[in-house]
Amino acid sequence: MATPDSTLHALAVDLTLAVGQLVRRLRAETDPGGLTLSQLSAMARLERHGPTTTADLARAESMKPQSMGAVLASLEQEGLVQRQSHPTDGRQILFALTPLGASVRSRRGRAKHQCVEAALSRLGPEERQALASAIPLISRLDGS
Amino acid sequence: MATPDSTLHALAVDLTLAVGQLVRRLRAETDPGGLTLSQLSAMARLERHGPTTTADLARAESMKPQSMGAVLASLEQEGLVQRQSHPTDGRQILFALTPLGASVRSRRGRAKHQCVEAALSRLGPEERQALASAIPLISRLDGS
């Protein structure tokens, strides 16, 4: 009979396949002037958590501070985020959404989000609910 | 009051954030000699569906045939997949896992899968079940 381990392994493989495929689809979904997945993710975190340092954002997104630095630099250049000096530690830099950033965030991620929304709307209500409950679990997978 | 649309939008954003983060984590999880996420995905599909053409694999993984060609070329070079001529259409090429590929697949993806398995094992049984039910829904999001 199947051991719990083999079930766990199959689940891990299936999850890996599913998220890999979805991410590729999302990356391919672009509108002219659209923001990348990394840019949108960083902006969404900034909107939720307020001013945040590069290192904290990098941790939240599971990337290295240098990589997050590049993402933030691209957003800063477009005027979507701006830096603030940290009140007590001169080494740290807080990044925050600008009013422009806040106002264009959802518009410039429109293609990606619409693609997911359209797909979600094709699910039944219970299915949509099941997916909604699973999202925090996926986020927690990354935790430790 | 919140319209169904705003709920759908929030769900789409949350899902996008969660899968982006998980994919970054998986990509970072490597062991020496380990296979990449794209390589493992292609091999998993080949194991499930048997010999498949470049174009069909590309469709399944939401990438362009040229990109899948590069993934398959890297696997072929390592002797993990091999090509077979299509029985009736001389243009098409079927790729199949070699015995070597089948035997090393799970071992060379060990770090990535173990990372997910460990995280899954920290969930409660109902949570794990909820996540398992959501996986086919995520796969279906990509569908059309």
Next chain:
DNA sequence: TATTGTTATACTCTATAACTATA
């Protein structure tokens, strides 16, 4: 003419390493 695959090239994303500034 349409389709499958290949080759060449470029861009995005992220990583590692070396450096500067502050604690």
Next chain:
DNA sequence: TATAGTTATAGAGTATAACAATA
């Protein structure tokens, strides 16, 4: 000495465009 961020460089992953072969 340790930590936050920057700069430079490299590699993986994927896309687009141009091409060859077969249908």
